[in-house]
Amino acid sequence: xxxxxxxxxxxxxxxxxxxxxxxxxxxxxxxxxxxxxxxxxxxxxxxxxxxxxxxxxxxxxxxxxxxxxxxxxxxxxxxxxxxxxxxxxxxxxxxxxxxxxxxxxxxxxxxxxxxxxxxxxxxxxxxxxxxxxxxxxxxxxxxxxxxxxxxxxxxxxxxxxxxxxxxxxxxxxxxxxxxxxxxxxxxxxxxxxxxxxxxxxxxxxxxxxxxxxxxxxxxxxxxxxxxxxxxxxxxxxxxxxxxxxxxxxxxxxxxxxxxxxxxxxxxxxxxxxxxxxxxxxxxxxxxxxxxxxxxxxxxxxxxxxxxxx
Numbered sequence: 001x002x003x004x005x006x007x008x009x010x011x012x013x014x015x016x017x018x019x020x021x022x023x024x025x026x027x028x029x030x031x032x033x034x035x036x037x038x039x040x041x042x043x044x045x046x047x048x049x050x051x052x053x054x055x056x057x058x059x060x061x062x063x064x065x066x067x068x069x070x071x072x073x074x075x076x077x078x079x080x081x082x083x084x085x086x087x088x089x090x091x092x093x094x095x096x097x098x099x100x101x102x103x104x105x106x107x108x109x110x111x112x113x114x115x116x117x118x119x120x121x122x123x124x125x126x127x128x129x130x131x132x133x134x135x136x137x138x139x140x141x142x143x144x145x146x147x148x149x150x151x152x153x154x155x156x157x158x159x160x161x162x163x164x165x166x167x168x169x170x171x172x173x174x175x176x177x178x179x180x181x182x183x184x185x186x187x188x189x190x191x192x193x194x195x196x197x198x199x200x201x202x203x204x205x206x207x208x209x210x211x212x213x214x215x216x217x218x219x220x221x222x223x224x225x226x227x228x229x230x231x232x233x234x235x236x237x238x239x240x241x242x243x244x245x246x247x248x249x250x251x252x253x254x255x256x257x258x259x260x261x262x263x264x265x266x267x268x269x270x271x272x273x274x275x276x277x278x279x280x281x282x283x284x285x286x287x288x289x290x291x292x293x294x295x296x297x298x299x300x301x302x303x304x305x306x307x308x309x
Contacts, residue, residue: 046068062138150169223271
């Protein structure tokens with residue numbers, strides 16, 4: 001089901017050979033969306049989107065959805081896959097008749113998009129083998145909910161302190177790092193560093209990581225494709241996110257990736273929590289992916305789990 005466009009303000013781009021910038025303000029959040037083809041690629045296979053419900057009941061029950069997708073496949077298949085992922089994930093997520101909790105609804109939405117993309121790739125030769133990463137963020141009240149497939153990323157900067165990567169990369173080298181088989185230096189020069197182990201649309205079934213964290217006023221969240229995270233060190237990303245002006249922050253992040261070579265398409269969404277609206281109760285309903293032990297997010301996660309029980 002596709003939602004009528006008058007029910008949502010949709011900021012989406014580009015899923016083609018263009019570049020894209022948009023500024024979104026919605027009451028308690030500011031956000032900037034940027035997608036750039038980079039310096040080496042002919043086409044932009046990335047897509048990014050922000051979905052802002054106009055109907056109050058949808059805004060109160062489902063919040064604001066942001067998503068980044070990095071497509072893959074021959075010819076135009078990559079950009080088609082990334083755009084499909086965003087369109088179908090958002091349509092399913094904002095399904096008016098659904099009564100699922102937020103994490104469960106996000107999981108269902110990604111699974112729905114996966115099924116449709118997989119069907120297209122199986123039945124249309126021009127789209128054979130296409131797939132895409134997907135990092136989706138919902139901001140609702142004082143909570144953020146994240147669904148993750150692939151190696152695009154979601155970061156959090158709080159109190160201008162240390163940058164925290166919330167999501168796990170679903171890639172061969174990331175899994176080897178987590179297993180202790182290689183270190184970060186080895187990963188940078190690994191022959192298979194671009195091989196991802198999960199993607200939307202590649203297989204009939206899909207495993208989706210789900211996260212939730214409580215938000216504080218001033219928090220800054222970053223969603224990005226690997227065209228940014230592979231080119232710009234976390235320390236530089238952290239410094240950029242500390243700037244007060246979100247538009248300047250976002251432009252600087254893009255320029256850092258371009259200055260480092262712009263080897264891939266570069267897509268990013270920055271979201272700043274300007275204010276915390278009246279509290280929205282966390283809705284249990286899906287198993288959350290456990291973070292690494294001892295991290296800041298682990299403490300946030302533990303708090304969430306206690307609140308859930």
